[in-house]
Amino acid sequence: MTNEGLNKLLSIITENKGSKHHISKLSELALNLAENNMVDDDFKEQLFHIIRKKVKSESDPSVYGTDYSDHYALFKMYKKGIGVKKNPKAALNSLIKMVKKGDKNAAREIIFSYRDGNTELNIKANKEKMIDWCFKTAEYNCPLGLYFLAHQSAGKEVPPFYDLGVSKSLPLAIKCLKELTKYAYIDCDIAWDFDFTLRKYTIPLCEEIDEHNLICDIENDLWNYTHHTQLKDGSPDIVGYLLNLLGTLYLELNDYQNAKETFKKAMVHESLPAIINLSEMYHYGLGSSKDEEQAFTLKKRIADLVLYEKPSLKFNSYNDEKLNFFEIVISVAEAYRYGIGVQQSLSTALEYYSQIKNDFWVLKSYDTLQKEITNRAIDEIIETVKSKTKVS
Numbered sequence: 001m002t003n004e005g006l007n008k009l010l011s012i013i014t015e016n017k018g019s020k021h022h023i024s025k026l027s028e029l030a031l032n033l034a035e036n037n038m039v040d041d042d043f044k045e046q047l048f049h050i051i052r053k054k055v056k057s058e059s060d061p062s063v064y065g066t067d068y069s070d071h072y073a074l075f076k077m078y079k080k081g082i083g084v085k086k087n088p089k090a091a092l093n094s095l096i097k098m099v100k101k102g103d104k105n106a107a108r109e110i111i112f113s114y115r116d117g118n119t120e121l122n123i124k125a126n127k128e129k130m131i132d133w134c135f136k137t138a139e140y141n142c143p144l145g146l147y148f149l150a151h152q153s154a155g156k157e158v159p160p161f162y163d164l165g166v167s168k169s170l171p172l173a174i175k176c177l178k179e180l181t182k183y184a185y186i187d188c189d190i191a192w193d194f195d196f197t198l199r200k201y202t203i204p205l206c207e208e209i210d211e212h213n214l215i216c217d218i219e220n221d222l223w224n225y226t227h228h229t230q231l232k233d234g235s236p237d238i239v240g241y242l243l244n245l246l247g248t249l250y251l252e253l254n255d256y257q258n259a260k261e262t263f264k265k266a267m268v269h270e271s272l273p274a275i276i277n278l279s280e281m282y283h284y285g286l287g288s289s290k291d292e293e294q295a296f297t298l299k300k301r302i303a304d305l306v307l308y309e310k311p312s313l314k315f316n317s318y319n320d321e322k323l324n325f326f327e328i329v330i331s332v333a334e335a336y337r338y339g340i341g342v343q344q345s346l347s348t349a350l351e352y353y354s355q356i357k358n359d360f361w362v363l364k365s366y367d368t369l370q371k372e373i374t375n376r377a378i379d380e381i382i383e384t385v386k387s388k389t390k391v392s
Helices: 003-015 020-035 041-057 069-080 088-100 104-116 127-139 144-153 170-180 186-198 211-215 238-252 256-268 272-284 292-309 325-338 346-358 368-391
Strands: none
Touching: 003 020, 003 041, 020 041, 020 069, 041 069, 069 088, 069 104, 088 104, 104 127, 104 144, 127 144, 127 170, 144 170, 144 238, 170 238, 238 256, 238 272, 256 272, 272 292, 292 325, 292 346, 325 346, 325 368, 346 368
């Protein structure tokens, strides 16, 4: 860029000429130029003083809608020594301020700094502090670290980009899940955190830069700001999923009372796996005497949902809970056929078997063997009904 273009760039950033998004992207450009030594030391120093002044003059914004670009720039300049002497303590303070403002990338950086150590911030690897920061960042609307800490400590696999290096620990997993389910905002924020963690922010630098496009038409010509993957209608209730996971951990510890109470809470959040888990507890008499009637009622609730309301099976989007809907519906049909937990009714059993045959595409896992089971059951019931009719 020419000196005139660089001066204009600094002037626009200083005077905040344009939209917040416009200024944010110009600041990012200026930082990239400085970081890649495409400008002289005078430009770097001017940029540092402009950014520091803007950060100091800011009033504390609300958590949502916060613009992090100036704070991130100041953090990076202290850490890398851009326009100022390297200052790990000041860089860490800037990073913590970003976390407290709800910055997703800052949350991930501080968690991984304590996982691996970070010489630029004078941080030594410390597992306990890493875990503490997973909890702290969740308090500031950045729950993804705690989300994966809960899963990994529960013995589940997590994506490589969020491997926290912890071993299975049910007490820790339970503590994480109990904390996570306190937050009403978690559904949206888990989705946003995935988005912020995986998305690339860095503006690519080119050998030849069109100053007019960068400064005047930046919003329209260079950046596509539509990458956000917000939760869509019909997406899973993550709190329900987490509560169900918590319930399964209580089951693993044979804490049946807490398991049952937690599954009931998960049901409020439309967790289908929780309904099945609670049904199984009643069926096997875990924590109380067997109650086939309760077990049947719960399974019928899901069977009717699958056959008549045809849900989008939404709960599989964020977890590995794969329910075999064929087995659930067939168990309800068999309950009516043999009178298990409900008054025997061959006509109702036949209705459920017929629905399985007619709507097998909803069940997804319906295969040749299951089709044979269904057809055989229908034939046997029809023969039984005919036999009873002849006798009467």
